[in-house]
Structures are given as C-alpha cells and as structure tokens.
Amino acid sequence: MISRGAAPWREGLERWQRRRAAASAGTFTVTHRTLYILPTAAGAGFALTLFVLWLLAINYSLSLGHALVFWLAAVAVMAIPATAANLRGVAIDVGEPEAVFAGERLRWPVMLRAGAPRFRPLELTAPGAQAVALLTPSLGSVRVFLEQNAERRGLVRLGRLRVATRHPFGWFRAWTLLWPTTSAWIYPRPEPQAPPWPAAASLAEETGALSQGIRPGEEDFADLRPWRAGEPLRRVLWKIVARGGPRMLSRREGPAAGTVLLRWNDTLGAGDVEARLSRLCAWVLAAHHQHLAFGVELPDGVLPPDRGEAHLHAVLRRLALFPPEAA
Numbered sequence: 671m672i673s674r675g676a677a678p679w680r681e682g683l684e685r686w687q688r689r690r691a692a693a694s695a696g697t698f699t700v701t702h703r704t705l706y707i708l709p710t711a712a713g714a715g716f717a718l719t720l721f722v723l724w725l726l727a728i729n730y731s732l733s734l735g736h737a738l739v740f741w742l743a744a745v746a747v748m749a750i751p752a753t754a755a756n757l758r759g760v761a762i763d764v765g766e767p768e769a770v771f772a773g774e775r776l777r778w779p780v781m782l783r784a785g786a787p788r789f790r791p792l793e794l795t796a797p798g799a800q801a802v803a804l805l806t807p808s809l810g811s812v813r814v815f816l817e818q819n820a821e822r823r824g825l826v827r828l829g830r831l832r833v834a835t836r837h838p839f840g841w842f843r844a845w846t847l848l849w850p851t852t853s854a855w856i857y858p859r860p861e862p863q864a865p866p867w868p869a870a871a872s873l874a875e876e877t878g879a880l881s882q883g884i885r886p887g888e889e890d891f892a893d894l895r896p897w898r899a900g901e902p903l904r905r906v907l908w909k910i911v912a913r914g915g916p917r918m919l920s921r922r923e924g925p926a927a928g929t930v931l932l933r934w935n936d937t938l939g940a941g942d943v944e945a946r947l948s949r950l951c952a953w954v955l956a957a958h959h960q961h962l963a964f965g966v967e968l969p970d971g972v973l974p975p976d977r978g979e980a981h982l983h984a985v986l987r988r989l990a991l992f993p994p995e996a997a
Contacts, residue, residue, distance in 0.1 A: 687847050688849060696763070697761050697762070697763045698761070698762045698763070698848045698850075699759065699760070699761045699762075699785070700757050700758055700759060700760045700761075700762070700833070700846045701758065701759075702754075702758065704846050704847070704848075705754055705757055705758060705844060705845075705846050706844065706845055706846070706847075707750060707753060707754050707842055707843065707844040707845075708842065708843060709841060709842055709843075710836060710840060710841060710842060710843045712840050712841055713746070713840070713841035713842055716742075716746060716841055717746070720739055720742055720743055720746070723735060723738065723739045723742075724736075724739045727739055746839075746841060749838065749839050749841050749842055750842055752838055753835065753836070753837065753838070753839075753841075753842040753843070753844045754844045755788070756788065756789075756790045756791075756792075756835045756837050756838075756844065757790070757792070757833065757834075757835050757844045757845070757846060758785070759784070759785025759786060760782060760783070760784060760785060760790065760792070760805070760833070761781075761782070761783040761785065762780065762781075762782060762831075762833060762846075762848065763780070763781040763783075764778060764779070764780050764781075764828060764831065764850035764852050765778070765779040765780070765781065765852065766779075766852050766853070766854065767779060767854045769854065769855035769856070769857060769983065769986070770820045770854075770855075770856060770857070771820070771856070771857045771858070771859050771860060771951075772820055772821065772822060772823050772856055772857065772858055772859040773820065773821075773859045774820050775817045775818070775819065775820065776817065776818045776819070776820040776826075776854055776856065777815045777816070777817050778796070778799070778815065778816040778817075778818070778828050778852075778854070779813055779814075779815055780794060780801070780803075780813065780814050780815070780816060780831075781811065781812075781813045782803050782805060782811065782812050782813070782814070782833075783810060783811040784805045784810045784811070787807035787808075787810065788805070788807065789805070789806055789807065789837070790804070790805035790806075790835065790837065791803075791804050791805075791835060791836075791837050792804070792805065792833055792834070792835050793832075793833070793834045793835065793836075794814065794816060794831065794832070794833055795831070795832045795834070796816050796818070796828050796829055796830065796831045796832070797818070797828075797829040797830065798818045798819060799816035799817055799818045799828075800816070801814045801815065801816050801817075802814070816828065816831075820856045822856065823856050823857060823858045823859075823944075823947070823989070823990045824856055824990055824991060825853050825854070825855060825856075825990065825991065826853065826854055826856055827849075827850065827851065827852065827853055827854070828850050828852065828854075829849070830847060830848075830849055831847070831848050831849070831850060832845055832846070832847055833845065833846050833848075834846075855983075855986075855987060855990060856990060857951060857986040857987075857989065857990050858944070858947040858948050858950075858951040858986075858989050858990060859948050859951070860948060860951045860952040860955055861940070861945070861948040861949045861951070861952040862952075864948075864949050864952035864953065864956075865949075866956075867930060867932055867936065867953045867956075867957075868936050871930045871931055871932055871933065871936065895918065895919055895963075895974055895975065895976045896916060896917070896918060896919070896974060897916070897917035897918060897919050906918065906919060907919070918974070928962055928963055929962065929963040929964070929965075929975045930953075930957050930962055930963075930964045930965070930975070931964070931965045931966075931967055931975065932950055932953045932954065932957070932964060932965070932966050932967065933966075933967040934946065934950070934966075934967060934968050934969055935967075937949045937950055943992075943994045947989050947992060950966060950989060951986065951989055954966065954982065954985050954986065954989070955982075958977075958982045961977065962977070963975040963976055963977045964976075964977075964981075964985070966985050966988065966989070968988070968992060968996070969996050970992070970993070970996040973985055973988060
C-alpha cells in the first residue's frame with residue numbers, strides 16, 4: 671500500500687497495477703498483461719561488460735571479438751522471453767489462514783500451480799513476509815506459507831503480493847503483482863496470568879436472565895440461547911417474548927454454575943481498552959476450556975451465553991472488531 675506522503679505518480683502506478691490485477695479475488699493466473707520484466711544488477715553489469723568488449727573489438731579490429739560480443743548479446747536477448755516464460759501461466763491462489771492471537775505469527779497459505787511442466791524457481795514477497803517456491807516438471811503444484819507478525823487485532827489482509835523469478839541466468843527479473851482479497855482474523859492477545867472473573871459473573875440464573883430482560887428468580891435455567899428454526903416451540907421462554915424480547919431456549923440443568931456472563935465493566939482495573947479486551951479474551955478462553963456456557967457483555971451489546979467452538983470464535987471475532995470509541 672502506498673503511504674500518504676507518496677508521490678502522485680506512485681499512487682497512479684499502483685492504481686494502474688490494481689486494475690490489471692483485478693482477477694485476484696480468486697485464483698490469479700499470470701498472463702502477459704500482468705507480467706513485468708526489467709534487468710537486474712547482474713544484467714546491467716553483463717551489458718556493461720559487453721559494451722567494453724565491443725569497444726575493445728572496434729579498437730583492435732578483432733573479428734572474433736565482434737562475433738563473441740554479438741553472440742553474447744543474442745543470448746541476453748533470448749533470456750528475456752525465457753525468464754518471462756518461467757512466470758507466465760502460473761496460477762496463484764491465496765488461502766485463508768487460521769485465526770491467531772495478537773503477537774503470534776500469521777501464516778498465509780499460497781498454492782502455486784504450473785501451467786506447463788517447467789523448472790520454475792519463484793520468490794514470493796508480501797509486507798513483512800518472504801518465501802521461496804520451486805515448481806519442477808515432476809511437481810506441478812506446491813504450497814508455501816507467508817508468515818507475518820500479527821501485531822494488531824482485527825480483520826486483516828495480506829497486502830500486495832509480488833511473485834518473481836530470475837531464472838535462468840539472473841540477468842532479468844520478471845514479476846507479477848496481485849492484491850488478494852482473502853482476510854484473516856487476529857484476536858486480542860489473552861492476558862497472561864489473568865485474575866479469575868468476579869464471582870457475580872457465575873450467577874447464570876441471574877446474569878443470563880438479566881441479559882435477556884428477565885428479573886432474578888423468574889426463571890431457573892442454567893443456560894439461555896437463541897431459538898433456531900425447526901426447534902420445538904414448547905421450549906421457548908415465552909415470558910421473554912411477552913416483554914418484547916427474542917425467542918430464547920432454556921436447558922434445565924439444576925444448579926446455575928454452568929453459565930457465566932463476562933462483563934466489560936468487570937475489567938475496569940485492567941488498564942486501557944486493549945488491556946481490558948485482553949482480560950476478556952483470557953476469561954473467554956478459560957470459560958471455554960472449562961466447558962461452561964459463556965456470554966459477553968460489551969458497551970455496544972451483549973452476546974448471549976452458549977457453548978462450542980462456533981460460539982467461541984464468534985465471541986473472539988466480536989472482541990477483535992470492538993471499536994475503541996465504543997468504550
């Protein structure tokens with residue numbers, strides 16, 4: 671991405687490159703329209719050497735010198751399409767990485783497929799990440815991982831991906847650019863050695879009901895969750911519906927110790943917004959590991975208590991996208 675202080679020509683160049691790489695929403699195949707090639711430092715040095723040899727051949731009237739220079743120049747010219755052919759036809763597919771916590775390494779899977787059997791050493795470069803892939807005639811596809819530091823919570827993208835090659839001679843460098851639309855989740859960093867949640871959070875009979883508009887003591891259920899289409903209506907808590915609330919189901923489990931409601935206000939002593947989110951994240955993970963039904967009460971809404979991996983990731987994603995101004 672171009673920074674704010676970048677020159678206008680650089681911004682225009684990136685917009686032009688983005689338009690040419692518009693197919694990067696899915697599998698991106700390198701074509702002549704999305705391929706760029708320029709000499710490398712070794713190529714420029716080789717050209718300078720040829721120029722010096724040519725001057726010597728002229729100065730000393732060396733016929734063989736002229737033949738050598740023009741033969742080497744022809745080889746260099748033929749290296750241009752040979753280098754471009756190593757990249758043309760390669761299909762690039764950036765997958766969705768597993769969610770990580772802030773401070774960990776985010777691993778983007780990149781699948782590369784060759785259009786034709788050929789030896790293709792490729793270099794992959796993204797912001798803060800590099801990798802090398804090798805496609806051979808016997809290995810038509812390969813998967814590599816680009817690792818980035820997950821510094822901030824939220825929903826992030828890989829950024830500009832550059833796939834390049836210098837094969838066969840290293841005199842020219844061919845590359846293509848794409849901007850994958852695949853996203854990755856970065857959850858808040860869990861607070862290490864977080865204190866236990868307040869005892870009041872375990873009063874599921876009270877907190878779970880209050881989060882849905884029920885007064886303490888009105889219902890004696892250990893868990894509340896939204897009603898889903900196809901489930902029996904006889905299990906719906908119609909008292910909540912009568913007060914204008916959503917259809918909720920209850921699971922009678924005797925004691926109400928199996929549900930916790932983790933409140934934002936209980937993290938007041940943790941510090942700033944990020945520190946409070948880290949504490950909530952640690953509590954959420956602890957409740958999940960204890961197989962408790964847990965909910966989260968944030969300044970911008972309440973997530974009803976529930977169990978399972980899907981609920982865990984739904985809560986962590988809500989914490990990852992929590993806007994600081996909502997605190």
